[in-house]
């Protein structure tokens with residue numbers, strides 16, 4: 001294959017001076033492994049966490065020199081914070097947004113301090129992760145309905161689909177097409193049901209993402225977080241990729257998370273995985289806002305009768321055992337499956353149903369955990 005090589009990229013990057021203005025960024029060991037795919041160049045520059053903001057011009061300079069190289073179709077450069085430098089081991093306190101209302105009657109919370117060592121995203125009050133120890137427990141379905149529940153509680157909400165290899169938001173929120181860009185760089189988020197949404201599914205075909213490797217995924221994620229015109233948001237919900245591997249750990253480290261919600265099913269095996277999720281967030285000092293038990297019990301579609309056939313209650317016990325809040329139980333219903341798969345989430349399409357009420361309550365608890373006040377009384381639960 002002809003085209004630009006890694007060596008040429010590194011050679012070009014030697015023209016970019018580091019923060020000491022003496023040595024170049026390659027010499028200073030700030031450049032990650034470089035990935036090149038289809039003429040596009042991806043890498044990250046590691047900077048001390050506390051000076052990440054001032055070093056944005058450095059990122060731009062590096063991106064520019066690479067974009068100008070012959071044979072380069074594009075460049076994506078991310079700044080990553082060096083956790084060793086300056087971020088310290090001090091425990092991180094939970095942010096305490098004070099909720100209020102703007103002149104549109106929207107709830108909002110004033111800017112809070114980003115977590116130590118991590119750069120917040122301007123305009124976004126709190127970023128939370130929805131995570132699960134393993135796939136298939138309904139994490140994405142929960143992320144969507146929780147987001148809509150937060151919105152029903154009067155908050156401005158966005159969703160970032162961080163599952164680069166298996167994005168679900170285009171389907172779950174029935175959004176198709178490509179996002180537009182401002183100045184060829186900042187991406188406008190897509191929107192449906194009043195949620196601002198960004199997903200790799202809007203940007204590349206699924207098989208393209210499949211060949212990506214770690215650092216490229218990180219760069220793409222950082223771009224989806226920081227180079228998107230989110231506007232003012234009370235909460236940005238990040239739908240994490242399932243599992244607790246290195247990729248998830250890095251993500252939990254690099255995204256300035258105010259907290260994490262863990263989704264589990266009641267079965268023992270799922271709980272073992274959920275525990276791994278809890279440990280992962282503990283490791284990176286992200287507070288766990290609580291556990292949701294999904295597919296907790298079964299509601300028969302014909303009679304509405306409840307059946308406790310899955311050993312429901314396991315997640316609540318686990319939460320009590322380790323001292324994190326228990327956020328709620330979501331039943332297994334055909335309705336959730338069908339609406340989720342059809343891109344018509346229940347909280348938006350059947351707001352008066354029992355399930356929507358459950359999600360709204362979970363959302364209110366999450367917002368409370370974040371230090372916010374209840375915004376709007378949840379409507380009375382109406383049984384379907």
Ligand SMILES: Nc1ncnc2c1ncn2[C@@H]1O[C@H](COP(=O)(O)OP(=O)(O)OP(=O)(O)O)[C@@H](O)[C@H]1O
Nearest residue numbers: 135136137138139140141242331332333336337340
């Ligand atoms: N409470 C529920 N009742 C019935 N079906 C559900 C429920 N929650 C999720 N599902 C269904 O389970 C399947 C998996 O859900 P979802 O995609 O949200 O899980 P996930 O944990 O994000 O999966 P993945 O790890 O593959 O991304 C979907 O078909 C979804 O509609």
